[in-house]
Amino acid sequence: MAKKLRNPKKENLSLWNSYHSMKKRCLNPNCKRYKDYGGRGIEICEEWLKGFDEFADWAKVNGYRNGLTIERKDVNGNYEPNNCMWITRQQQAFNKRDSIFVTYRGQTKDLMVWCNEMGLMYDTIHNRITSGWSPEKAFESLANEKSFAQLCREHGLKPATVRDRVYKLGWDLEIALNTPSAGLGANQQTYMRRTL
Template sequence: MDNLSFVGVRFGRLKVNRIATKEEDSHSNGVHVFCECDCGITILIRLASLRHGYTKSCGCLKRDMQTKYRSASGDPACWGRIYRVWRGMMSRCYRTTDKDYPEYGGRGINVCRRWHEFVNFEADIGNRPDGTSLDRINVHGDYEPQNCRWATPVIQQRNRRSNRLFEFNGEKLTFAELCQRHSIAESTLRNRLDKGMNLSDALMFPVRKRRVKHARKNHGSHHQTRSS
């Protein structure tokens, strides 16, 4: 795409006015353009930064968000954990340069329209308990209030797409949940299934108790000498 075709194109709050000449541009890292921000300031910016979404304003956007979005403590939201969670969620769903985009936006995972505003996300999701992170209950579903929760690493591990689900007594459980529910070691259940037992028998068959071997006492050194 020719660089001149970007003249007049808008990127966030910035509108490209013209391509910088060699005399005006002392940088050696690509083409630079003059952009006018919605706040009225004109800045010189690298064109690639606009195209990849790294720059969206002259800096006023961040200042405005710090003023608009504040946490319960009164600090700017961009200083808080929940804002960073929201920003990460939006990035992996809509920013094609995000390393996690293929597993989210690339798979068609979206963020509900309401949550495109941070204040709505914060109001719906609530405070983040220590040791948790954002988790989608249905790993194939979107980010939306009824499908999201704060979850511990253990819960998230069991909720991975790669987990195989077993249906037993009307419930769908992961392998680890089955073992925990029926108080059976994972290695024991895995061995039984590998030997061809069906799931019901493998779960219900009594676990053989290991016999404890007691060491024999050596009385040889304690034999009493029979008196003559």
């Protein structure tokens, strides 16, 4: 005789679906998403593998409510109590392996979240952070209201030139913006800094 669940499926359908979807992603090689979870070594803790009740008990005392999804704080970590939380689908869209996490004033958040909260242009801030600016400088610079393209135009440069200087040549964005172009085209001499 099957043991009686403390958290019956019919009363916890959304949570039941989250639990079994998590198991499928991590344990079933035939699942489309297995390669991104179980195939990468993402595991489920032993406690939750004991059964749905153990998982549901944890969920209900750790912020679960209908409409939320389970999320791993460390996207490379396992499904376990100290690495999981319940968030909205919109929040989950920010937490991907290609997300950039930035620590600013003692808090670490996805760069997209910081930009949304602070009303900043994501492309501009992303370019600054990936060019080596500190979070303080990137977030607090007076030019935050301008897009990357606007900044390039103000400096009389094509965005492609500045982007090449930053990503291909490793220049700091400020130097890339403030170095005039020689206008020599694709031979890359246009990107070279002149030393005085």
